[in-house]
Amino acid sequence: MTHRSLSALKASFMILPVIAFSLVGAMGTSSASAMGDGRIFGLWEPFAPPENQPSAERQVLGKILFWDEQLSSDNTMACGTCHITSEGGIDPRVGTNPAFDGIFATADDVFGSPGMITTDINGEYVRSDQYDLGVQVTGRRSMSNFISMYVGNLFWDGRAEGDFVDPVTGQTLAISSAALEVQAIAPLMNDIEMAHTGRDWGGLITKIATATPMALASDIPQDMLDAIAASETYPELFEMAFGDPEITAGRIGFAIANYERNLVPNESPWDIWNDGDDLAMTSQQIQGYNLFRNSACIQCHVGALFSQNSFVTEGVRPVHEDFGRNIVTGVFSERGAFRMPPLRNVGLRDRFMHTGGLATLDEVFDFYAHRNGLSPNGENLDFRLVDPIAFSPTDEALVKDFLLTALTDPRIANETFPFDRPTLHSEVAANPLVSNSGIAGSGGFVPEMIAVTPPNIGNLDFKIGLDFALGGAQAWVAVSNSPPVGGVVAQDELVGPIDLNGMGNGDGYGTMFYSIDDVSLDGQTLYMQWLVADPNAVGGFARSGVAQVTPFCSMTASCAVVCQADLNGDGALNFFDVSAFLSAFNASDLAADFNGDGSLNFFDVSAFLNAFADGCP
Numbered sequence: 127m128t129h130r131s132l133s134a135l136k137a138s139f140m141i142l143p144v145i146a147f148s149l150v151g152a153m154g155t156s157s158a159s160a161m162g163d164g165r166i167f168g169l170w171e172p173f174a175p176p177e178n179q180p181s182a183e184r185q186v187l188g189k190i191l192f193w194d195e196q197l198s199s200d201n202t203m204a205c206g207t208c209h210i211t212s213e214g215g216i217d218p219r220v221g222t223n224p225a226f227d228g229i230f231a232t233a234d235d236v237f238g239s240p241g242m243i244t245t246d247i248n249g250e251y252v253r254s255d256q257y258d259l260g261v262q263v264t265g266r267r268s269m270s271n272f273i274s275m276y277v278g279n280l281f282w283d284g285r286a287e288g289d290f291v292d293p294v295t296g297q298t299l300a301i302s303s304a305a306l307e308v309q310a311i312a313p314l315m316n317d318i319e320m321a322h323t324g325r326d327w328g329g330l331i332t333k334i335a336t337a338t339p340m341a342l343a344s345d346i347p348q349d350m351l352d353a354i355a356a357s358e359t360y361p362e363l364f365e366m367a368f369g370d371p372e373i374t375a376g377r378i379g380f381a382i383a384n385y386e387r388n389l390v391p392n393e394s395p396w397d398i399w400n401d402g403d404d405l406a407m408t409s410q411q412i413q414g415y416n417l418f419r420n421s422a423c424i425q426c427h428v429g430a431l432f433s434q435n436s437f438v439t440e441g442v443r444p445v446h447e448d449f450g451r452n453i454v455t456g457v458f459s460e461r462g463a464f465r466m467p468p469l470r471n472v473g474l475r476d477r478f479m480h481t482g483g484l485a486t487l488d489e490v491f492d493f494y495a496h497r498n499g500l501s502p503n504g505e506n507l508d509f510r511l512v513d514p515i516a517f518s519p520t521d522e523a524l525v526k527d528f529l530l531t532a533l534t535d536p537r538i539a540n541e542t543f544p545f546d547r548p549t550l551h552s553e554v555a556a557n558p559l560v561s562n563s564g565i566a567g568s569g570g571f572v573p574e575m576i577a578v579t580p581p582n583i584g585n586l587d588f589k590i591g592l593d594f595a596l597g598g599a600q601a602w603v604a605v606s607n608s609p610p611v612g613g614v615v616a617q618d619e620l621v622g623p624i625d626l627n628g629m630g631n632g633d634g635y636g637t638m639f640y641s642i643d644d645v646s647l648d649g650q651t652l653y654m655q656w657l658v659a660d661p662n663a664v665g666g667f668a669r670s671g672v673a674q675v676t677p678f679c680s681m682t683a684s685c686a687v688v689c690q691a692d693l694n695g696d697g698a699l700n701f702f703d704v705s706a707f708l709s710a711f712n713a714s715d716l717a718a719d720f721n722g723d724g725s726l727n728f729f730d731v732s733a734f735l736n737a738f739a740d741g742c743p
Contacts, residue, residue: 165399168392175304177300180387184380186349187385188381188382189385190363193550194337195207197330198314198321199320201579202242203320205310205313205320208239208313212540215538217239219240223235225447234444234447236263236267238267239268241264242317242321244323250636253628259591259593262318267478270475271386272389272391272538275386275387277465282450283451283465286308287308293375294328306383308379310383311378338358338359338584339359341680341682342550342580342582344548351682391535393535394471394534410524411532414526414532417521426510439464444505448462450463451464473531474534487526491522558675564655564668567595567596568660569631573593575654577590577591581676583642583680586643588639590656591635592637592670594635595632595635595670596662596668600624601622601656602656603620604619605621605654606653609653615654624637648677649678650677653675654675655672690720691740693707693717718730
């Protein structure tokens with residue numbers, strides 16, 4: 127059989143992922159045995175659903191969507207936030223989830239990905255039982271998004287699998303090998319990762335339709351800049367990719383999956399050596415590879431994927447803490463089973479297993495060798511892991527060298543095309559910049575400023591929050607262009623009153639929305655401070671620290687004049703805009719959703735009238 131026909135055979139087997147990955151593993155082992163030196167068949171062309179074949183236009187749209195923090199409810203999270211390229215496709219940030227027992231700093235804690243502060247359907251901050259008004263953390267460590275195009279069921283428990291169904295219309299959009307499409311849209315509605323409570327697709331689509339693509343990012347790759355220069359809005363980008371400007375949940379999934387399916391990490395030293403270049407790996411790496419492939423490790427980490435892509439009960443924690451794959455399938459034997467991650471680019475990652483509980487590769491080797499206080503839990507443990515898997519110190523050093531260096535694709539490590547990416551807003555100097563040295567109120571509590579939303583011009587939902595104030599009190603926000611004097615912001619503008627939630631000393635919290643729609647604010651600095659009416663505070667008002675807010679334009683476009691009510695786009699407000707609004711409202715067109723809640727009602731009429739009254743700058 128020729129290499130070409132074998133690749134085609136592998137691709138066809140991708141329709142049945144379990145069979146395919148078993149075949150790959152078997153071929154990898156037998157080929158190594160036949161060839162003697164361990165060369166096997168390398169990565170093949172990923173299979174894509176017929177409905178979402180590779181497309182340069184969809185790939186660049188997917189790349190833009192994947193890295194745009196505006197897809198989250200509060201503009202703080204992109205899909206890529208948890209999948210940083212140079213970290214091997216995982217999240218370098220670490221947060222703590224108290225996991226099964228609900229108690230922090232205990233043995234079952236999961237070191238997951240920080241997400242969003244809990245917010246309600248109106249975008250107001252809400253206390254979380256576990257995180258109060260702090261950032262929530264996922265219950266499992268993020269997985270690498272590389273090699274995902276070869277997987278038939280994604281996430282640690284494999285719940286992203288099967289047909290790709292539009293979550294709004296219920297229409298089946300793809301019927302085979304669509305795990306990437308299914309997975310791509312899930313975080314967008316997850317109220318820990320990227321969504322406020324009760325978020326729906328109507329609200330997100332309306333937001334995307336009016337957002338400036340990549341407004342929050344910097345150092346944007348050239349292919350993304352070129353696409354945005356040619357198609358300046360998201361509707362235009364969707365028209366480029368799909369033939370018309372309609373934005374749908376299904377098209378978002380198609381675009382992101384098309385982008386991710388293009389990220390094949392097949393230029394590691396092992397890949398180049400495996401393709402016939404004898405000098406691509408060092409002699410030490412080759413020794414490490416030979417030790418690896420002749421060890422018990424190869425029972426699971428087989429073939430060019432270095433993974434069977436099956437589910438294994440690895441015993442990293444007791445089964446009752448997380449039932450894993452069993453939650454999806456209900457199969458008793460899959461209690462505590464999790465996806466077997468590939469070892470490619472493992473040298474770029476930190477923290478391992480679905481809990482993130484093993485902090486280094488050394489600890490992973492200790493875990494499988496049952497030494498230094500680390501070993502698998504025995505309940506429902508995979509038979510391949512019952513006995514220790516250990517190497518001599520010399521051999522272990524060689525195996526680690528192979529894993530850490532020979533399986534790393536330099537394009538991923540260096541973030542070069544197609545693995546290049548923008549710099550996210552969350553990765554640069556804080557803006558808003560918060561100083562939390564305020565004036566105490568009742569019980570000695572100093573009200574604490576919450577300011578995490580980027581202040582990009584055109585962001586009508588910019589907000590700051592408050593915590594540790596007097597519950598039930600009234601509060602205001604002082605806004606000034608002048609720096610604070612003695613820790614006090616001048617009341618050039620006073621927003622409020624705002625009735626705080628909570629009861630008693632230090633239990634008060636609230637949210638203030640402040641539309642940043644004036645292009646003249648570009649590059650200027652605003653200072654904001656909460657004032658809380660509190661009889662036990664000096665002068666009757668407790669004060670938070672100060673948020674230093676510097677509004678900015680998009681990195682990809684000049685500041686456009688924001689005139690929200692100018693629905694016909696002629697630069698003036700008149701009868702035609704009123705007519706356009708009424709037509710959209712009567713047709714249930716979300717262009718009339720002026721308050722962005724995903725539904726059309728009196729509040730949208732009121733919001734339109736207010737915007738109309740404000741006029742155009």
